[in-house]
Amino acid sequence: MTHPTLTRRHTLQALAAATAVGLQPSWAQAPQRRFEPTPGAWRRFELSTEVQVPEVRGHTRLWLPIPDVESDYQRVEGHRWSGNAQRVQVVADAPRGVRMLMAEFTPEAGLPRLTLTSTLQTRSRAVNWQEKRRVSEDPALLRAALQPTALLPLDGIVRKTAQEATRGARTDLDKVRGIYQWVVTHAHREPKTRGCGTGDIKAMLETGNLGGKCADLNAVFVGLCRAVGVPARDVYGLRLAPSAFGYKELGAGSAKLQGAQHCRAEVFLAQYGWVAMDPADVLKVMRQETPEWIKDPAHPVVAPVMAGLFGGWEGNWVAWNTAHDVRLPGSKEDTPLGFLMYPNGENDLGRFDELSPDSFRYAIQARELSAA
Structure with missing residues (x-):
């Protein structure tokens, strides 16, 4: 693998802290970097x-x-x-x-x-992890978010990988956290991938080539979530404007947007509803935000994004569909x-x-x- 194993303990601690209190962990507080999308003005x-x-x-x-x-x-x-x-x-x-x-x-x-x-x-969105409630959803939508697709089979190596990524998880939130961590640890952004990738997760897992772009990387996340019974879906869209937090890779770089397509992801958690996720953009920041390929999600450039995209995303993007x-x-x-x-x-x-x-x-x- 070209992407080394990251320090699992540090990343899980960071995600647990972010989930528990809705804030970035202390090591993510880089003075020159912050990423805190919150619901606000449209x-x-x-x-x-x-x-x-x-x-x-x-x-x-x-x-x-x-x-x-x-x-x-x-x-x-x-x-x-x-x-x-x-x-x-x-x-x-x-x-x-x-x-x-x-x-x-x-x-x-x-x-x-x-x-x-x-x-x-x-507008931006971010889940309030302290505000638990019972959220209802159309059962047909939840069933659809648990189904295999042509490029997202849920058996064989996909199910096996999902079970490994969620070993010891007791709740759906624990499963999602484990899969988010697994994708960031094992996959990587490959700038040479054409377009946004194809999202053929079975081929990626079987070959061990977990490099790709957003439609590949977030598809792996969605497929693994579905394989362990957590409703999840890709959300296909387009970046519209630069990031308000200064991350050049998390926004549109110019007025010409024909290359600004970006796929995000959502999971459904019974106590929170549909929750925003985007491990692909974490990997994009790690690979392309700085001249050096950052390999550690605890790095001060990456850590705010790692925490912020587990449950939120910035409103400089439009969603086309989830199909x-x-x-x-x-x-x-x-x-x-x-x-x-x-x-x-x-x-x-x-x-x-x-x-x-x-x-x-x-x-x-x-x-x-x-x-x-």
Whole structure:
């Protein structure tokens, strides 16, 4: 492994302290670094995706992800679109519970053009570990958050790994803490991974290659949680703005956001409800925040993030959806997507490469608006 075993005792003590009192442990108090996302004022954004297909090859279809999550950390005000499509509509892959914008273009329309603009509000979130209550949730949602998917099987090596990571855990919170620690200890951020990764956790665990990006690393976390009976889900989205805490890797670095996609995670705990998690961003800070690859989560640069992302995340990000195995309504190709986080399209030659914004020619921008 290129990522050495970290000091388990120190990290578990830090997480236990953060969980017990909702504060960062003393060794995480680096004067020049803090990461303390807390629920507060709402921020308002206008988010635009512009697609220009560079050639006409028969009929063209586009599918764009839309902010489709309404929660205590996100409000969606509405969407509008323009272009030369013959038909544009919001469609759904209902079994997966995900909506998207679909546009269809005839050859006579010329080069396909589509602009989607959404207005939304976001804010930071953080669980109050001292405030326990009995939280109810739709049983169907909880069942869905315990199911295997094409890329997240829950048997074999996945179940075995999850049991090892949670050995001795008595509660769901203990299980989640053990899995969070296991992912940070054993996995690593691999900057050369294309896009956000594929999320094929069985292949990762079988090969022992636990390097990847957010859709890989948080998928491992979600899969391991599900394998030991803790409802969990990936939340696919996009970074909108820089981090308020000065971490360059935890925010959008420019107005051009076509490479700013980011997947987060949630777990459901009966006494707290849906709780934010993001071990992938811990690993990103460890690998890329400084010129040196940091290997110890107790490092003063990493420790505040390690504690803060166990139960919280910053509101400089928009959530698209929580769906796996997504089928594109009206597509000629039957192959589902592992997830919908990028613009997608196809023409008579086949499906476009969603990770090629230059040849596919899509651009994503966001600007912050004054509060409503």
